[in-house]
Amino acid sequence: MAKSIKPLSTTQVSKSKPQDKEYSLGDGNGLLLRIKPNGTKSWIFNYTHPVTKKRKNIGLGVFPDITLASAREKTREMRQLVAEGIDPKTHRDNKLVAEQLAVEDTLKTVAMEWFELKRDSVSSDYADDIWRSLELHIFPNLGQLPIRDILAPTVIKQLRPLEQQGSLETVKRVCQRINEVMIYATNMGKIEANPLADIKQVFRKPKTMHMKTIEPKNLSFLMNAMSKVNTKMATRCAFEFQLHTLTRPVECATAEWSEIDTDKRLWVIPKEKMKMKRDHKIPLTDATLQLLEFMKPISFGQQYIFPSSKTPSSHMNSQSVNAVIKRAGMAGILVSHGMRSIGSTALNEQGFDKDAIELCLAHVDQNTIRDIYNNAEYLEKRRNIMAWWSDYILTASFNANTIAKPTPA
Known part of the structure; x- marks a missing residue:
């Protein structure tokens, strides 16, 4: 028959005195008060390991910080774990590790982990834009919070002022990016579920804004306006180069001499x-080769064809051409990215092969194999298309002062 242990009283615990050797007082159910010679009184739970069946001790804290009532409650919890086949010490250690990781896994640190993966799948400029938006609109108030404490109401409150300012497109982008961070955290096991799924639904939606552009028939007006505006010659050349090559602003601004093969008359953007x-x-057409020749005295030998005027080792700002277009009186009428639409419309109206036009604009076919096939098959077709487009621009520039000129017959 098991020995009956009389429960301790608060008075007994308080008045127990140290002895020459460490000794223990039992309270029953495995709870012990261990009293050391120096007077320290510690609560111990003694139990049988549910798997090994060996006797083990686990500390519950020091008296009087942990009262008799608290020690008994902790013992009750430990006994429950043992009954469920769980070792209390392992359970507590795992919980402490999880809590420590939760403190270390702040929103910003997890976002940094996610960003290291994300940046490999996007352009460097786009990656910079992603991180800058989080630094501006998320990290200042939420970055140091544990990832598990990030909840929808907290993020919504953070983004409401942006919505009230009318920055709806920014709100949409930030919602998308913070969602990607939380999905990453979920997949990594840092949180159980993404609490921000569909958070964008609680904000007003931005109106779809079509890229501002002009009809091909108005190209001569643009060329005349641009030839009269006061700007640096390198920027004027970049405007013409971007128009002739049908590239996006950032692709033109970051063009490098190492990407140009004049013998093959080809520009390969990696x-x-x-x-x-x-x-x-x-x-590359005769006109684009002329533009490159024009830039050689300015930047040949440097990395970028269109260098920054302030930092020659860097490239021109991708919005420089756009700024000149505005100064030329085209604000609200055309943006530099919209020049691609002028070319697309003109080429389609001329009846060129639609697949070849799409490749000229770097619109990738979703079927990768077909895309590679088309890239090879349509290169010669694209040479004819680009030559026609350059001629079209030069014809529209007959009254304008441009850098590229028609090649004498």
Whole structure:
């Protein structure tokens, strides 16, 4: 028959005195008060390991910080774990590790982990834009919070002022990016579920804004306006080069001399720079070769064809051409990215092969195999298309002072 242990009283615990040797007082159910010679009184739970069946001790704290009532409650919890086949010490150690990781896994640290993966799948400029938006709109107030404490109401409150300012497109982008961070955290086991799923639904939606552009028939007006505006010659040349090559602003601004093959009359933009993450080959026309010749005295020998005027080792700002277009009186009428639409409309109206036009614009076919096939098959077709487009621009520039000129017959 098991020995009956009389429960301790608070008075007994308080008045127990140290002895020459450490000794223990039992309270029953495995709870012990261990009293050391120096007077320290510690609560111990003695139990049988549910798997090994060996006797083990686990500390519950020091008296009087942990009262008799608290020690008994902790003992009750430990006994419950043992009854469920769980070792209390292992359970507590795991909980402490989880809590420590939760403190270390702040929103910003997890976002940094996610960003290291994300940046490999997007252009460097787009990656910079992603991180800058989080630094501006999320991290200042939420960055140091544990990832598990990030809840929808907290993020909504953070983004409401942006919505009230009318920055709806920014709100939409930030919602998308913070969602990606939380999905990453879920997949990594840092949180059990993403609490921000569909958070964008609680904000007003931005109105779809079509890229501002002009009809091809109005190209002569643009060329005349641009030839009269006061700007640096390198920027004027970049405007013409971007128009002739049908590239995006950032692709033109970051063009490098190493990407140009004048013998093959080809500009190959590496996939790391492209929106769709594949190499983009652009046939060079007589006009684009003229523009490159114009830039040689300015930047040949440097990395970038269109260098920054302030930092020659860097490239021109991708919005420089856009700024000149505005100064030329085209604000609200045309943006530099919209020049691609002028070319697309003109080429389609002329009846060129639609697949070849799409490749000229670096619009990638979703079927990768077909895309590679088309890239090879349509290169010669694209040379003819780009030559026609350059001639079209030069014809529209007959009254304008441009850098590229028609090649004498």
